[in-house]
Amino acid sequence: MRTKSCILVMATLALLLTAGNAAALEKVYGKGVSAADTVLISQVLGDPDAYVDKVVRVEGTAVAVCKHRGCWVELASDKEGETIRIKVQDGVIVFPAEIVGELVMAEGVFTANKLDLETSKKVCAYEAEQAGKDFDPESVTQCVTLYQVTGSGAVVMDKPAEEASEGEA
Numbered sequence: 001m002r003t004k005s006c007i008l009v010m011a012t013l014a015l016l017l018t019a020g021n022a023a024a025l026e027k028v029y030g031k032g033v034s035a036a037d038t039v040l041i042s043q044v045l046g047d048p049d050a051y052v053d054k055v056v057r058v059e060g061t062a063v064a065v066c067k068h069r070g071c072w073v074e075l076a077s078d079k080e081g082e083t084i085r086i087k088v089q090d091g092v093i094v095f096p097a098e099i100v101g102e103l104v105m106a107e108g109v110f111t112a113n114k115l116d117l118e119t120s121k122k123v124c125a126y127e128a129e130q131a132g133k134d135f136d137p138e139s140v141t142q143c144v145t146l147y148q149v150t151g152s153g154a155v156v157m158d159k160p161a162e163e164a165s166e167g168e169a
Helices: 002-024 042-045 118-131 161-168
Strands: 025-029 055-065 071-078 083-087 103-114 147-155
Touching: 002 025, 042 055, 042 083, 055 147, 071 103, 083 103
Parallel strands: 083 147
Antiparallel strands: 025 147, 055 071, 055 103, 071 083, 103 147
16 A cells, blocks of 8 residues: 555656646746637738737747847748737836747737838838848838737747757757
């Protein structure tokens, strides 16, 4: 009987340690994520008007984070060259720069920000400057709509120790 009790205690400890390890491999920001289904980023960007003002849960690798306040994170799409921005309220959620390269699940309301022509030119000029490209303001002849997820929460999945050490080799 004593042996069965010892085995049960050891099994319980092993289970708790494993569960603790799994929880340590993720970091929850804000409210986390609760939507049942993940929508592909390419699907949202392929038909953005179908998702405007709806709660979406997306997943992708973090490719950029706001350097000033950590108030947004860009996630890579499943389609090469596409990204989606997850914008959160300044100071409420702060994404650290260290999450670049990590898998992120994020949730929030998908929004469309329709810019006037003058603001569209400023946004395009800023993006060109950031990319180190020349820009002619007269090349912008139509208003731009910026789509993003107004984030309520996110979960960042850290790489397991084996994976992280493989990347360093």
